[in-house]
Amino acid sequence: MNIAVRHPINLRYIIETDVSKKIRLCGCRTSHCTDQALFAFPTESHTFLSSIIGRVSHKREKFAAQFVPEIKSWNRELQELESGNYKFINPAKLARVISEKANPNAVIVGDTGNITVWLARHFRAKGGQRFLFSGGLASMGCSLPGGIGASLSTDRQVISVVGDGGLAMTIMELATVKKYNVPLKIVVFNNSKLAMIKFEQEVMGYPQWGVDLINPDFSTLASAYGIEALKIDSNMEIQEAVDAMLKSNGPFLLEAIVDPNVKPMPPKISLEQAEGYLIASLKERIGYKPEIELNQ
Ligand SMILES: Cc1ncc(C[n+]2csc(CCOP(=O)(O)OP(=O)(O)O)c2C)c(N)n1
Numbered sequence: 001m002n003i004a005v006r007h008p009i010n011l012r013y014i015i016e017t018d019v020s021k022k023i024r025l026c027g028c029r030t031s032h033c034t035d036q037a038l039f040a041f042p043t044e045s046h047t048f049l050s051s052i053i054g055r056v057s058h059k060r061e062k063f064a065a066q067f068v069p070e071i072k073s074w075n076r077e078l079q080e081l082e083s084g085n086y087k088f089i090n091p092a093k094l095a096r097v098i099s100e101k102a103n104p105n106a107v108i109v110g111d112t113g114n115i116t117v118w119l120a121r122h123f124r125a126k127g128g129q130r131f132l133f134s135g136g137l138a139s140m141g142c143s144l145p146g147g148i149g150a151s152l153s154t155d156r157q158v159i160s161v162v163g164d165g166g167l168a169m170t171i172m173e174l175a176t177v178k179k180y181n182v183p184l185k186i187v188v189f190n191n192s193k194l195a196m197i198k199f200e201q202e203v204m205g206y207p208q209w210g211v212d213l214i215n216p217d218f219s220t221l222a223s224a225y226g227i228e229a230l231k232i233d234s235n236m237e238i239q240e241a242v243d244a245m246l247k248s249n250g251p252f253l254l255e256a257i258v259d260p261n262v263k264p265m266p267p268k269i270s271l272e273q274a275e276g277y278l279i280a281s282l283k284e285r286i287g288y289k290p291e292i293e294l295n296q
């Protein structure tokens with residue numbers, strides 16, 4: 001919002017700093033401004049805010065009328081996704097349960113993959129929480145080392161949420177967790193796949209290829225490092241397992257066997273994506289093998 005004529009000044013900047021001084025300064029430079037309200041200089045930020053609040057209520061109601069029904073319908077959709085039953089754990093439900101049980105000031109460190117989608121949609125972040133992702137490069141493997149760093153720098157509860165592919169990339173850092181007894185909570189969504197890549201291939205019309213992972217038993221591996229661990233494979237076990245993890249004082253790894261076929265649906269599906277997915281499914285159904293595999 002520009003409230004000065006010759007020198008546009010960002011309203012947020014004004015509110016966050018010394019309000020009276022900035023507004024007075026701005027007043028010197030707004031001689032051509034026709035909006036008289038700007039010349040009533042309040043001395044405190046709350047006075048300033050209450051003096052402008054009446055001017056924005058109309059917009060707020062319009063905003064609410066437009067978006068509140070959309071938000072409600074989106075929340076209903078998310079709840080439906082969270083209540084879906086699959087052969088193994090529903091990743092949407094697991095993300096939601098972690099969100100319900102995490103401390104209000106917890107630090108959540110998410111990895112890259114479908115896991116990012118489950119967290120972004122189903123983790124209802126609270127005001128005091130911090131959410132860390134590899135937002136720029138979308139690097140896999142960041143959430144375990146990132147969680148260790150976060151945990152060493154704060155007394156807050158820190159939860160690393162990672163896919164099996166991402167965890168495999170930096171799993172040697174479990175040694176660091178043990179060495180410094182970092183009270184990090186690690187949840188691995190194990191679907192034995194690079195699932196995000198599988199769906200990317202399929203929407204382009206290619207049958208999934210090279211995305212199956214041969215994993216160690218992550219909970220046994222964590223135990224071998226001397227880290228408390230638990231493995232679950234059904235929705236019924238989620239609540240108790242997350243409670244046990246968050247109650248533990250030391251490091252903890254929770255391995256959840258999640259269903260690889262739960263689709264991270266895009267907000268809008270293009271015709272090409274639907275067509276590609278259909279073609280890929282047919283190819284997979286008839287056992288079509290891409291040439292590259294036949295040549296090996
Ligand atoms: C270092 C790195 N390598 C490759 C990729 C490309 N990539 C993005 S998501 C993904 C698969 C992630 O698999 P997983 O961690 O098991 O999570 P899932 O998608 O199965 O939930 C890959 C290979 C990447 N983002 N970063």
Ligand SMILES: [Mg+2]
Nearest residue numbers: 163164193195
């Ligand atoms: Mg995976």
